[in-house]
Amino acid sequence: MAEIAPSGTGLPAPRYGGRPTMKDVAARAEVGLKTVSRVVNGEPGVSPDTERRVRDAITALGFRRNDSARVLRKGRTGSVGLVLEDLADPFYAPLSRAVEEVARIHGALLINGSSAEDPARERELVLALCARRVDGLVIVPAGEDHRYLEPELAAGVATVFVDRPPGSLAADLVLTDSFGGARSGVAHLVAHGHRRIGIIGDHPGIHTAAERLRGYRAAMADAELPVRESWVALGDTAPERVAADATRMVTGERPVTALFTGNNRVTVTVVRVLAQLARPVALVGFDDFELADLLSPPVTVVAQDPGRLGRDAAALLFRRLDGAGEPPRRVTLPTRLVPRGSGELPPYDGE
Amino acid sequence: MAEIAPSGTGLPAPRYGGRPTMKDVAARAEVGLKTVSRVVNGEPGVSPDTERRVRDAITALGFRRNDSARVLRKGRTGSVGLVLEDLADPFYAPLSRAVEEVARIHGALLINGSSAEDPARERELVLALCARRVDGLVIVPAGEDHRYLEPELAAGVATVFVDRPPGSLAADLVLTDSFGGARSGVAHLVAHGHRRIGIIGDHPGIHTAAERLRGYRAAMADAELPVRESWVALGDTAPERVAADATRMVTGERPVTALFTGNNRVTVTVVRVLAQLARPVALVGFDDFELADLLSPPVTVVAQDPGRLGRDAAALLFRRLDGAGEPPRRVTLPTRLVPRGSGELPPYDGE
C-alpha cells in the first residue's frame, strides 16, 4: 500500500474514502496550488527542488488529476466516441481497433458503444457521449434520421459517419464502394457461365444492402440476364431466415446455380447450407472473413478493408478537430475481388 | 438547424461556438437555475407548465447537460473502463461486448482500450481511465506488476481482473480453468492412442499459457508418457514462429502424431500448416472459433466462453459498486471439450 497520510506532520489529510486533490498535494508539499498544477501538467517555471517536493507529495498521496474538473475549464476532453452496430462483429472489431489506434496517436481516448442496429439506442448512446463532451464522434448509423445531432454539430462536435450515410445531414463520410463491389462480384459469376444467380442479403433499408442489390441488378443487366424476384432475398440476417432462403433458391424446379451473399454473416450461413448439398453451387460473398481460404471449396469474396474504413474515418475526424474548416468530404473506398474457388465453379447442370 | 438564439427577446444568447448551459436555459425559460436542473434530471416538484417552458427552451437552444460538471459534484461518472489486449481479437471482442451489455443494464457507459500486451501501455490506459474517474475497471492484465493500481483501489475504484490474475494484488478475479481444460484436451488425444503429443502456445510468462502447459504435462504424466522438450514450443504467437515449430514437430525422425494448441490464433495457424501435409496429424485446440466445424477435418476444441467471462466480471464489478464489502472473490469457469473430428484421428503410422 502506498502511504496515505503522514503521521505527525500536522498537515491535513484528504477525506477518507475520497481522493487527494491538488490542494492536498499543495498542503503536503507546502507550496501553492498553482505550483502543483504546473508540475502535474509539465509546465515550465518550477525550480527543480520545488518540483521534487511536489512529486514526492503526489506519490505519497497517490494523487491523480481529476479530468472532469480539467475538462470543465478547458472545454476539450481528449476523448472521442465510436458508435456502431456490434463491437464483437468480425467486420466492426477491426474498424473499432483502427479508430482507437488513430485516437491514441492523437492522445485521445476512445469511448465506444454498440447500437445493436436500434436507432433509439444509437441516439441514446450518441447523446450520452455528447453529454460527456467527447471532442468528436465516429458513427456507423443505425437510424435514418439524424436531426437530433444538429445541435451537437452546431456546438462544434466533429462528426464522421462510416460505412453508411446518415439521414439528411451534411457531415464527413467514409464508405466502401458497395455498388461497384457487388457488381464486380456478380459479373465474376456471370463470366464463369452463370445465368441464374441469387442474392441473399441484409434488410434493404440498410444503405449498404440496397447498394449491393443495385450492383447485383446492374451486373445482371450488363449481361442482359433477367432477374426473377424469387432470386432476391433481402431481410433479417438471422441464420434461420438466410438458410431457408438459400435452401429455397438452390432446390426446386429451376434452381439458381450461383449465389451472391451480402455480408460476412450471411456468407457463413450460406456456406453451411451449401456444405450439406450434393450439388455444387457457386458462391461469391461480400466481405472477406478469416478461414475463407481453408473451406472447401475456398470462398471467393469481394473484400473490403474495415481497418482502413476506421483509419480513414478517424483521420478525417482529427483533421476536423485540428481546425480544418473545409466542407464535408465523402470518401469511397474500393473493394477487391479475391477468387479462391467457390466463385469459379461452373454452373452445375450445363444450363 | 435548431434555432440558436431568439431575436428580439433581449435575453442573453449563449456564447458563439460554445454550448448553452443551464443558466442559458433558465434565462430563456425565465425560471431559476435549479428549476432547469430539476427538469433535466427528472426530479419532482415542477409544475407541468413550468416544465413545458423549460423543455421548450432546452429544445430551442439545443441544450445538453454537461456531465463533466455533474461528475465534479456527484463523484460518480456512470462509466466503467475495460482494458484488454486487443479489442479486435475474436476471443476478446465478445468479452468486451458482454461487459458493455451488463454496463448498459446498470446505466453505465463503457470506455475501453487495447493494451497490445504492453504493460506500459496498459498502465497508461488504466491511469487515463482513473483520471477520468471511471467508477470501476475490468482489466485483462498484460503486465506482472500492478502496484501502480494501489492508490486507485484505496480511493475506491472497483476493479475486477479477467482471464489472468494480476501481479500481487488482492482483487476480484474471473478465470477460465486453463489447467483443467488443457489436461482434458490432451487426455482426449491420449485416449485416442497418441503417445507423442506436441504443445504449441503463447509465451509462458502469460498465466493462461503457463497453466495450459501445466495441464498438458499433467495429462502426459497421468498416462505415464514422457515429454520431450522438442515437443514443447511456447513463445511468440506470430504465425511464422508457430508455423515453423509446428512444421518441425510433425516432420523429421520421430514426429509427434498429435498437437495441442494453446489458443485460437495458434490453432488457426497450425490448421494451415496441417492442411499442407500429406499425413494426418490429430489436433485439439484451446478456444473455440467460428467455422471450426466446417474445416476438414472439423477441429476439436477445448471451448471456453468469453462472453460469460465478461458477464461474470462485470457482474462482480457492479456488485462492488453497489457497495458489497466482501473480500475479493476468485471465480473459475469450466471448459467444455467439443469433439469434432481432428481430435479423434488415430495416430498415423501405427506407432
Added chain:
DNA sequence: GTGAAAGCGCTAACAC
C-alpha cells in the same frame, strides 16, 4: 519562480 482569486457548469442544502 510562485501564488491568490475567479470561475468553468453543475448539484446539494437550504431558504422562501
Added chain:
DNA sequence: GTGTTAGCGCTTTCAC
C-alpha cells in the same frame, strides 16, 4: 413549487 448560495477540483489570469 421555486430560487439562492456554496462549492466540487481544476485552469486562467494576473500580481508579486
